[in-house]
Amino acid sequence: MLSKYSVSVLAAAGLASAQETVLGVYIFSRHGDRTAKSTPPANLTDLGYNEVYTSGTYFRNRYIASDASSRIFGMNSDLVKQSQIVASAPTDTVLQNSAMGFLQGLYPPVGETLGRNTLRNGTSVQTPLNGYQLIPLQTVQTGTNSENAAWLQGSTNCANAQISSNDYFNSAEYLETYNASQPLYDSVVPMVNRTFSASQTNFQNAYTIWDLLNVASIHNSSTNFPNADLLTPDVFDQLFWLANNHEFNLAYNNSEPIRAITGAILANEVVTALNTTITSNGKSKLNIQFGAYAGMLSFFGLANLTQASPDFFGIPDYASTLTWELVTNATVENGKYPSTNDISVRFLFHNGTTSNTSTPTEFPLFGGDVSPLPWNDFVNGMNKFSIKSQADWCTACGNSTGVCASSSDSSSSSNAADNDGGNGGSGISNAVAGVIGAMVTLAVVLGAELLIMLVAGLRVVRKKTLNALRGGHAISPVGSETAQKA
Ligand SMILES: *[C@@H]1O[C@H](CO)[C@@H](O)[C@H](O)[C@H]1NC(C)=O
Ligand SMILES: *[C@@H]1O[C@H](CO)[C@@H](O)[C@H](O)[C@H]1NC(C)=O
Ligand SMILES: *[C@@H]1O[C@H](CO)[C@@H](O)[C@H](O)[C@H]1NC(C)=O
Ligand SMILES: *[C@@H]1O[C@H](CO)[C@@H](O)[C@H](O)[C@H]1NC(C)=O
Ligand SMILES: *[C@@H]1O[C@H](CO)[C@@H](O)[C@H](O)[C@H]1NC(C)=O
Ligand SMILES: *[C@@H]1O[C@H](CO)[C@@H](O)[C@H](O)[C@H]1NC(C)=O
Ligand SMILES: *[C@@H]1O[C@H](CO)[C@@H](O)[C@H](O)[C@H]1NC(C)=O
Ligand SMILES: *[C@@H]1O[C@H](CO)[C@@H](O)[C@H](O)[C@H]1NC(C)=O
Ligand SMILES: *[C@@H]1O[C@H](CO)[C@@H](O)[C@H](O)[C@H]1NC(C)=O
Ligand SMILES: *[C@@H]1O[C@H](CO)[C@@H](O)[C@H](O)[C@H]1NC(C)=O
Ligand SMILES: *[C@@H]1O[C@H](CO)[C@@H](O)[C@H](O)[C@H]1NC(C)=O
Ligand SMILES: *[C@@H]1O[C@H](CO)[C@@H](O)[C@H](O)[C@H]1NC(C)=O
Numbered sequence: 095m096l097s098k099y100s101v102s103v104l105a106a107a108g109l110a111s112a113q114e115t116v117l118g119v120y121i122f123s124r125h126g127d128r129t130a131k132s133t134p135p136a137n138l139t140d141l142g143y144n145e146v147y148t149s150g151t152y153f154r155n156r157y158i159a160s161d162a163s164s165r166i167f168g169m170n171s172d173l174v175k176q177s178q179i180v181a182s183a184p185t186d187t188v189l190q191n192s193a194m195g196f197l198q199g200l201y202p203p204v205g206e207t208l209g210r211n212t213l214r215n216g217t218s219v220q221t222p223l224n225g226y227q228l229i230p231l232q233t234v235q236t237g238t239n240s241e242n243a244a245w246l247q248g249s250t251n252c253a254n255a256q257i258s259s260n261d262y263f264n265s266a267e268y269l270e271t272y273n274a275s276q277p278l279y280d281s282v283v284p285m286v287n288r289t290f291s292a293s294q295t296n297f298q299n300a301y302t303i304w305d306l307l308n309v310a311s312i313h314n315s316s317t318n319f320p321n322a323d324l325l326t327p328d329v330f331d332q333l334f335w336l337a338n339n340h341e342f343n344l345a346y347n348n349s350e351p352i353r354a355i356t357g358a359i360l361a362n363e364v365v366t367a368l369n370t371t372i373t374s375n376g377k378s379k380l381n382i383q384f385g386a387y388a389g390m391l392s393f394f395g396l397a398n399l400t401q402a403s404p405d406f407f408g409i410p411d412y413a414s415t416l417t418w419e420l421v422t423n424a425t426v427e428n429g430k431y432p433s434t435n436d437i438s439v440r441f442l443f444h445n446g447t448t449s450n451t452s453t454p455t456e457f458p459l460f461g462g463d464v465s466p467l468p469w470n471d472f473v474n475g476m477n478k479f480s481i482k483s484q485a486d487w488c489t490a491c492g493n494s495t496g497v498c499a500s501s502s503d504s505s506s507s508s509n510a511a512d513n514d515g516g517n518g519g520s521g522i523s524n525a526v527a528g529v530i531g532a533m534v535t536l537a538v539v540l541g542a543e544l545l546i547m548l549v550a551g552l553r554v555v556r557k558k559t560l561n562a563l564r565g566g567h568a569i570s571p572v573g574s575e576t577a578q579k580a
Contacts, residue, residue: 150199357392
């Protein structure tokens, strides 16, 4: 009886996967293995490069390759089609290099046949590096330089979030843990005293101390890791638990949602991008963003994933990925996507490097038990905490200067101009220049040296560009090749 039942369940599962179509995907990934934060500048290591490349290869085999297990509908499998893919990272060496390593796995070199073009005069031109493909990497504003920053909230630039996180250092919970953990920290001073003084070796630096020791335990030879024998598995676990507790509390507090600002911005970026896939009938299909673990922890808290598993209270390992799949069981035709009533979102998470032998796990969002979640329920859930515009960001953050000066002006003077800059005379829209996932700079990957060329054009951001931003399309900075053609 039992075996018969199992067989029919398996058959149903096989059928389901045969009819379900993936329409689009959003991947938010952590960087690979890097050097310690407390010895800046932090760099992606060769190990880290391998981790993100391996993850990229897994996602290629899942979503892109011609024989992919959940191939994205209509996605090019070998030659990159730029309009289908949006890749982004903050201006941070570790995150940008991680994104590029991931993309190399996603779209590997195409070889001599595809990577070749014949000119008018008959000359055949071969792509360098055996058909290496260039994918532009856009920069996001939040999280800039985050892997060199000990305290990630600092790179959000959000005044109220900084105040809220700072309040953690006055909370009873923090002070108790601080006292209780001091003997442990005193015991590790001989291992970290080249970097932290004895008076800095305490719970306040829980993450950077653990990070230094974690990096050393992976990379340092015994001559370069004095007193390494003090780092027993038990001490390591205790330091890790303290670091997790410290960072989760800095990233999320149930009664102060503003603390989780990075997760709130990410939520909007995900909804906007997936919505663009739907409204453009699949013109844009795959979004990949690299970012710091704090944004992940914030999102875990906001989306009640901590109710799905207590693991979500813990820092995701290097190269961890959050994935949102836009899926449907309806028939899909090229150029005409099903109605949103027939579309759902499946959330998956993987802790650490993803590969054939260690694959993502599906989790229900928002503390519920339904997955995949119908599109409208997904949007309603995300809307409970997402921050949607520069004006909302300024209000929530309590910022009124800099990029927020014009949005606070326009909200009192004109509601129509709410978020489109309003100050058309100067041609510069302060409202857009700064924050919410503003992908203002276009960076181009040049060959294996991973050079980033910043294309000029940061100065002027026109309304057209803002609309593109709202739609989640790639931004063409004015003055760039695409903008000139337009
Ligand atoms: C990171 O690389 C830079 C040079 O690119 C180097 O100066 C720096 O020391 C490296 N950081 C670490 C922690 O090794
Ligand atoms: C064909 O055109 C390319 C690019 O302009 C040039 O480098 C090449 O020398 C030309 N070949 C011939 C045979 O004229
Ligand atoms: C918001 O205010 C904080 C604290 O005053 C400041 O550090 C940050 O730069 C401001 N952010 C923006 C985008 O103006
Ligand atoms: C969370 O916020 C509440 C309300 O502001 C505060 O009382 C509490 O101490 C905070 N907890 C932590 C761990 O920051
Ligand atoms: C922590 O220890 C200090 C000094 O020993 C003491 O004054 C303080 O009350 C303790 N705080 C907590 C929360 O236990
Ligand atoms: C660190 O502590 C060890 C053990 O107490 C000591 O031998 C060493 O000199 C200290 N190093 C520094 C840089 O203070
Ligand atoms: C590990 O090596 C790095 C670079 O050589 C050094 O800066 C760091 O202090 C070492 N870590 C420990 C815990 O000794
Ligand atoms: C999706 O985009 C359309 C067209 O821009 C817009 O009307 C709609 O409100 C968007 N939906 C969501 C959930 O953002
Ligand atoms: C990831 O794994 C680490 C152990 O390596 C664990 O402490 C943490 O809770 C996990 N995080 C998530 C989000 O699963
Ligand atoms: C498609 O149908 C299968 C089988 O009924 C179901 O398990 C799966 O969740 C459905 N997918 C969507 C997106 O509704
Ligand atoms: C992983 O799976 C893909 C697709 O099934 C396959 O092409 C690839 O060879 C596998 N890689 C490894 C390392 O098993
Ligand atoms: C998370 O759970 C709490 C309590 O169960 C609920 O009030 C809140 O609406 C949930 N958040 C979301 C985004 O669904």
